[in-house]
Amino acid sequence: SNKLDMEVTDSEAETKEKGAEQESIRESDSNILDVSSDSPREKHISIQRQLADLEKLADLNEAEKKPCPLCPEEKFKACYSHKLHRHLQNLHWKISVEFEGYRMCICHLPCRLVKPNVVGDQTFSKMGAHYHCIICSATITRRTDMIGHINRHVNKGETESRFITAPAPKSSHEVLKESDADVQVHPNYSTPQKTDSYFNPKMKLNRQLIFCALAVLCEERTPIECLDAFGATGIMGLQWAKHLRSSVKVTINDCNENSVTMIRENCHLNKMKVIPKTEDDTDEAIEDGEENIGTIEVTKMDANVIMHLRSFDFIHLDPFGTSVNYLDAAFRNVRNLGIVSLTSTDISSLYAKAQHVALRHYGCNIVRTEYYKELAARIVIAAVARAAARCNKGIEVLLAVALEHFVLVVVRVLRGPSPADDSAKKIKYLIHCQWCEERVFQRGSNMVEENPYQQLPCDCHGSMPGKTAVVLGPLWSGALFNTGFLRRMLLETFQYGLEETQPLLKTLICEAECTTSKQFSLHVSTEENKQVATCLVVYSEFTGFIAILCGPGKRKSNEAIRNAAKRPKFENNAEHPAFYYNIHRHSIKGMNMPKLNKFLSYLSKAGYRVSRTHFDPMGVRTNAPLAQFKTILVKYSSPTYAGGQAEGTVHLTEDLQVGDHVQAAVDDKAGDGEMLEDNKSEVTATVTEDCSTPCVAD
Numbered sequence: 001s002n003k004l005d006m007e008v009t010d011s012e013a014e015t016k017e018k019g020a021e022q023e024s025i026r027e028s029d030s031n032i033l034d035v036s037s038d039s040p041r042e043k044h045i046s047i048q049r050q051l052a053d054l055e056k057l058a059d060l061n062e063a064e065k066k067p068c069p070l071c072p073e074e075k076f077k078a079c080y081s082h083k084l085h086r087h088l089q090n091l092h093w094k095i096s097v098e099f100e101g102y103r104m105c106i107c108h109l110p111c112r113l114v115k116p117n118v119v120g121d122q123t124f125s126k127m128g129a130h131y132h133c134i135i136c137s138a139t140i141t142r143r144t145d146m147i148g149h150i151n152r153h154v155n156k157g158e159t160e161s162r163f164i165t166a167p168a169p170k171s172s173h174e175v176l177k178e179s180d181a182d183v184q185v186h187p188n189y190s191t192p193q194k195t196d197s198y199f200n201p202k203m204k205l206n207r208q209l210i211f212c213a214l215a216v217l218c219e220e221r222t223p224i225e226c227l228d229a230f231g232a233t234g235i236m237g238l239q240w241a242k243h244l245r246s247s248v249k250v251t252i253n254d255c256n257e258n259s260v261t262m263i264r265e266n267c268h269l270n271k272m273k274v275i276p277k278t279e280d281d282t283d284e285a286i287e288d289g290e291e292n293i294g295t296i297e298v299t300k301m302d303a304n305v306i307m308h309l310r311s312f313d314f315i316h317l318d319p320f321g322t323s324v325n326y327l328d329a330a331f332r333n334v335r336n337l338g339i340v341s342l343t344s345t346d347i348s349s350l351y352a353k354a355q356h357v358a359l360r361h362y363g364c365n366i367v368r369t370e371y372y373k374e375l376a377a378r379i380v381i382a383a384v385a386r387a388a389a390r391c392n393k394g395i396e397v398l399l400a401v402a403l404e405h406f407v408l409v410v411v412r413v414l415r416g417p418s419p420a421d422d423s424a425k426k427i428k429y430l431i432h433c434q435w436c437e438e439r440v441f442q443r444g445s446n447m448v449e450e451n452p453y454q455q456l457p458c459d460c461h462g463s464m465p466g467k468t469a470v471v472l473g474p475l476w477s478g479a480l481f482n483t484g485f486l487r488r489m490l491l492e493t494f495q496y497g498l499e500e501t502q503p504l505l506k507t508l509i510c511e512a513e514c515t516t517s518k519q520f521s522l523h524v525s526t527e528e529n530k531q532v533a534t535c536l537v538v539y540s541e542f543t544g545f546i547a548i549l550c551g552p553g554k555r556k557s558n559e560a561i562r563n564a565a566k567r568p569k570f571e572n573n574a575e576h577p578a579f580y581y582n583i584h585r586h587s588i589k590g591m592n593m594p595k596l597n598k599f600l601s602y603l604s605k606a607g608y609r610v611s612r613t614h615f616d617p618m619g620v621r622t623n624a625p626l627a628q629f630k631t632i633l634v635k636y637s638s639p640t641y642a643g644g645q646a647e648g649t650v651h652l653t654e655d656l657q658v659g660d661h662v663q664a665a666v667d668d669k670a671g672d673g674e675m676l677e678d679n680k681s682e683v684t685a686t687v688t689e690d691c692s693t694p695c696v697a698d
Helices: 002-033 051-056 081-093 141-157 201-220 235-248 259-271 303-309 324-330 355-362 372-390 415-423 483-496 500-514 556-565 596-605 628-634 646-670 673-690
Strands: 097-099 103-105 117-119 122-124 174-178 181-185 224-230 248-253 272-275 296-300 315-316 339-344 393-402 409-417 427-433 439-441 469-476 534-538 543-548 611-612 620-621
Touching: 002 409, 081 415, 097 141, 174 201, 174 393, 174 483, 181 235, 181 259, 201 224, 201 235, 201 315, 201 339, 201 393, 201 409, 224 235, 235 259, 235 296, 248 303, 259 272, 259 296, 303 324, 315 324, 324 339, 324 372, 339 372, 339 500, 355 372, 372 393, 372 409, 372 415, 372 427, 372 469, 393 415, 393 483, 393 500, 415 427, 483 500, 500 611, 596 611, 596 620, 596 628
Parallel strands: 224 248, 224 315, 248 296, 272 296, 315 339
Antiparallel strands: 097 103, 117 122, 174 181, 339 409, 393 409, 427 439, 427 469, 534 543, 611 620
């Protein structure tokens, strides 16, 4: 019995020792991953604020080989500082997960063991890459799963981490300036997937165009209630409030809490008063003894919700991607004669690179054509017109711009079923020939046609076998520009010093009028800007006269407006031709084309309307048929030859061309064989005189 008692006590002691060892291991692991403690030293080393903090763990300043602090030696050997810096930046920091100023970098340390792999008689235990949660002690392998794990914590209200004792330093933010507006941005502000406050410097031209449209609307009536539905950093709303002052009541909205916080900080940075106030807001302008420049309302709502709840005069939509999900809410409560502008950045679908996405988002069938940018603008306008018609509203297109990064559309809203019907009638299908790229809008008829190819001006279907044309659309078939509105936008660029936008607006005015003249160029000094627009008439396509402005910011009385409205409407200029032709697409192989400006003058002399287009630098917008376009292009093109040939061949071909024209003229007039022989003899004589080499003469 004594022996049995001794064996029992020994087994109990062994179990106790094993239990103590397991508890010590668990305590050590919990010390590494425990975020419930208040001490900031006990957080895991993979959770850092900046890349510099991660580099301090490796002592990169010393000229010695150092191991990676987040990788075992068998995975990443010790190396010098420059190689270790690239390793930390490109692997651990680049694919980290951000939360409240901290980065959860990927970790390769033996914190999480995966299932062992048995190969023969040997067992290999592989270390798995993982993330350490900033809120709990969980280790998760995939980045997407980690993001979902953090979002679940946020939905439960568990957003505070115990070891975060101080807010993120302000030095991590970068301050950028655009149009006298300062904004704070994160270091990764240009990558929308890695930051909430996305800021794209390439969209500066887009923001300036929208500002000019809002400035023109402020000349018609004040004050204007305007909404920036997707604020991000708030740069656009800050520019509105800073330049237009009391003429606008700016509301900046965003559904992301971090973006709303950034917008409030940027408002205080620009001496703007923010409403509604929060406990964290401090009025820095009053502390410095300065007055607030303006007031901005910052809201945190879904864009559809705020546009359903409130009415606005000016609404701008700039989501990440397509904006079709917000069009119904935008036209629900927008005021009469207000403006809705939208920026679409889903270029892959609009420019026919992802045709199935265009069919899903816009319900439109498209193919890649030479005029694909204008096709994209008409697709967006057709979606806007349908959304407005569902709310018994019509639209008047003021501006449509399609550049490399975005498609911008600015429309005026006209209430009533009649404008809605007129806008809906301008949505048509397009018949496009795939051989010669001729195009024509399908006639608006409910009757089925036996041969729709007859609508095309070309005869490719008769000369080519099979089906040669496709039906694209539905598309907007009306005008893309309002000349009067563009001229007023050009005046605003002179007034506010937006020199980068002036060349584009001048091109748009020429394109809207379909002319190459430069009569619209305005050279206005800063002193004359205050007295611009002595008598300015706002004309709408459907409603005609809207308002008259006299002097700087003054209005005529209501009686004068009524009297002016009774006057007969001035004749509206003919709409610009739809679509354009690329001069390189229709060039003849082996022929040198004329310069583009000279070719425009040749078309103009032939009696056609012609202008350049902003959609394509080598595009020509004209009402000439494609056949006549090619005829004039071939007529003024010269043949190309190799460098080793003599100049006599050029004269030979030119003289033969002249002989052909003379022969055709003689055939039309006389048809006499003797005259033909005389002309041919003259041509051969000129050839022998001009040729310098005997081989060509022979």
